[in-house]
Amino acid sequence: MPRTAHPALGYAFTLAAAAIFAVNGTVSTLALQAGIPATNLTALRCTGAAITLVAVLAVVAPARLRITWREVPFLAVFGVVGVALTQFLYYVAIGRMPVGIALVFEMTAPVFIALYVWLVRREKVRSRLWLALLLSLSGLVLVAEVWQGGGSLNPVGVGAALIAALCLATYYLMGERGTVTRDPVALTCWSFVAAAVFWAIAAPWWSFDAGVLAEDVPLSLGSLELPLWVLVAWIVVLGAVVPFWLSIAALRHLPPTAAGLVATAEPVFASIVAWLWLEQVLSGWQVAGGVVVLTGIVLAQTARATPVPTVLPETPAALAS
Template sequence: MPRARPAVGYALTVGAAGLFAVNGTVSTLALQAGIPATRLTALRCTGAAVALVVALAVVSPRRLRIGWAEVPFVAAFGVIGVALTQFLYYVAIGRLPVGIALVFEMTAPVFIALYVRLVRREQVRNRMWVALLLSLSGLVLVAQVWQDGGSSDPLGVAAGLTAALCLATYYLMGERGTADRDPVALTAWSFVAAAVFWAVAAPWWDFSPSVLTEAVPISLGDLRLPVTALVSWIVLLGAVVPFWLSLAALRHLPPTTAGLVATVEPVLASGVAWLWVEQVLTGWQIAGGVVVLTGIALAQTARTAPPTVVPEAVPS
């Protein structure tokens, strides 16, 4: 077994978070170009499924073997944890600043801690309740609910929080699934399940591929790129590459530590959105984001037993 090198793990995790952060803005541009959230999710899931399956078929085809008894679990894992998480995230970033949408989605660890305490009856540290209070307080600041109706789009907030529930389900199912399955193959098949789901939910014959060839502004001077370039980034550098970086990081860091480091993503995403598309956050929203991230950090360490390694496929 290779020797763990924490510094490498930190670098890989931050690299993955950086790519996911940039992907949020790229995805926003794709949505603004006229690709519906359902279709963008289908393109991302299908592209990532093809890339992962082809890569495994070339490198280690035996790892793609799957039994019929595993199909129901993988199907539920892919539909809830991958397809719906990504779709709801796209709905959220279509209505909220990218960094704020990520803050809502990344409350997933708090839901996980609540689940293992209230449903599994596992012991958690008292800090979990402090984490929950911090996260809820931070979300109040982010949404600025004291204003008339709040400053955040209600549907965007609902989508972000529901995405957090789906992401929590992903991690909980992944914890169970990787106990006796290859995490890389499991993630590949989960993307396949997500791709099949969207092929049924949003049939490809209803999609006009001509939108992919249109050149659209990307908020970098007068530069315009075809939508195909944006989608290619979303698939390769927004899903496949950061997935491999996140997975490689788990060879050097325990998942709890990797999860804590990954909470830098909303900060990076807000910075990218501010520099690229001038999405400006208020002081209250920035403060709320910091409070939420503090709560997430506490929630990540609330379980008395460390979670099993789970595959990283965060839908940001």
């Protein structure tokens, strides 16, 4: 019996996932400010999510975890570039500039995707791509306020966010290919496993002082403090696993393009949360630039003339927060 689609439910799930990812950006910022390096925080998030997803699938659908040796190289690149490096670079970016601004830069991934499929795959794209590119570039100029002595943002943070956008674009493009032959849920699960293995080599767990996880961290909410391990647990469960499952649920009721358009609300949510929680205030030019960039992203999302297979990224249908 075919499943009945409920678009309103799909929109609700996508907005919920975007909101949770937005809050996670601020929680991650607090963890970084507490002194945990971006490499270790990324490793903890990837490893925790991998263990959780493998455990859930092992119980509810163990057959979906089966892979062949021929799939290993693809999954390795998919997980390392699309998950491990995207998340690491995002953490580098939010450690140096406001969360909302970092997401605006990272979410330009659809623009890079549209350019790639036009230049490399020779796919037909709609003329709106050029307007999307113009708006995105113009918006980023406003966001960076480049007229203020070469820019008001940290150059390392901007560079990390833009490279993260390229890594995220790679994740989407490889995801389109991978979902042709693989179960999307298992594909994402194995991408986290590959990311976890990568960080076990790049940032070995035995070199990390786990004792810092017991230290109390100020939450910037009055005098409230929590152990760092609570923040890390939040980042793993509510920063990765829960919104991922919301993303899957949403795509049962919405096409990927619609989900992607709704997910562009994430930088808006993230900016509001960071403003209320961390007092990260954006200038009027940065807000205006963010609106322009998001408009360009919306156009880029719909620029491809060829139907896009369902892709279940680590984020709803846009950025890796």
